Amino acid sequence: MKYALVTGGSRGIGRAVCIKLAQQGYNVLINYKSNEAEALKTKALVEENNVDGVLLQFDVSKKEEVESVLGGWVSANSDKVIEVLINNAGVRQDALMIWMNDDQWNDVLGSSLNGFYHVTKAVINGMLTKRYGRIVNVVSLSGTKGMPGQTNYSAAKAGVIGATKALAQEVARRNVTVNAVAPGFVRTDMTTGLNEAELKKLIPMQRFGEAEEVADAIMFLASPKASYITGTVMHISGGLS
Numbered sequence: 001m002k003y004a005l006v007t008g009g010s011r012g013i014g015r016a017v018c019i020k021l022a023q024q025g026y027n028v029l030i031n032y033k034s035n036e037a038e039a040l041k042t043k044a045l046v047e048e049n050n051v052d053g054v055l056l057q058f059d060v061s062k063k064e065e066v067e068s069v070l071g072g073w074v075s076a077n078s079d080k081v082i083e084v085l086i087n088n089a090g091v092r093q094d095a096l097m098i099w100m101n102d103d104q105w106n107d108v109l110g111s112s113l114n115g116f117y118h119v120t121k122a123v124i125n126g127m128l129t130k131r132y133g134r135i136v137n138v139v140s141l142s143g144t145k146g147m148p149g150q151t152n153y154s155a156a157k158a159g160v161i162g163a164t165k166a167l168a169q170e171v172a173r174r175n176v177t178v179n180a181v182a183p184g185f186v187r188t189d190m191t192t193g194l195n196e197a198e199l200k201k202l203i204p205m206q207r208f209g210e211a212e213e214v215a216d217a218i219m220f221l222a223s224p225k226a227s228y229i230t231g232t233v234m235h236i237s238g239g240l241s
Contacts, residue, residue, distance in 0.1 A: 004027070004029065009039070033089070056069050074123065112153075128171060140157040182237070186213075
């Protein structure tokens with residue numbers, strides 16, 4: 001029974017990916033941290049495609065929660081295979097470095113970088129044993145070029161990019177690929193507070209992207225068609241670089 005795991009799957013890009021995975025016949029493990037109402041909506045949308053949607057509530061930044069909830073599911077479902085992992089969970093807490101506090105730094109690095117480590121560690125052995133797996137990490141343009149006011153977010157996403165490239169080399173022989181997508185400005189809850197009218201002037205395509213457009217790119221990298229692509233970062237930014 002094929003399963004895919006999406007962290008931060010309750011809304012935005014995560015929800016769009018969950019739906020597209022379901023459309024491709026995957027049963028979907030939907031991770032969320034706290035918003036159960038939105039997670040249930042995603043589960044319902046997934047199950048419209050005649051597959052199972054399973055809610056897993058845990059904070060990706062907390063090793064104990066990942067081991068208890070995700071590790072517990074893996075142990076209890078030895079007949080089921082997680083073929084695809086989408087590390088999408090992450091938070092933004094923007095501030096200039098001079099004003100940034102320790103919590104803003106630790107929370108942002110915890111959700112993206114530590115979350116990547118804890119969750120990937122929990123599922124990669126199964127992929128290596130089965131000699132097949134697809135890992136796609138959702139990073140950001142901030143991680144490739146840096147953004148003022150996002151020292152924490154840029155550091156976290158740049159760290160995941162480095163980890164993507166390193167892990168890809170470690171597991172390639174076992175037919176496990178590890179790639180990343182780097183969205184620019186995409187219309188989600190995380191960009192609600194931004195001045196879209198002004199920011200889109202910086203984008204060659206003159207618009208924000210949609211979550212479904214990012215999800216389509218993720219789905220390609222998560223598919224058998226991307227079998228010779230690993231260690232790459234795909235920019236989805238409307239030409240902004």
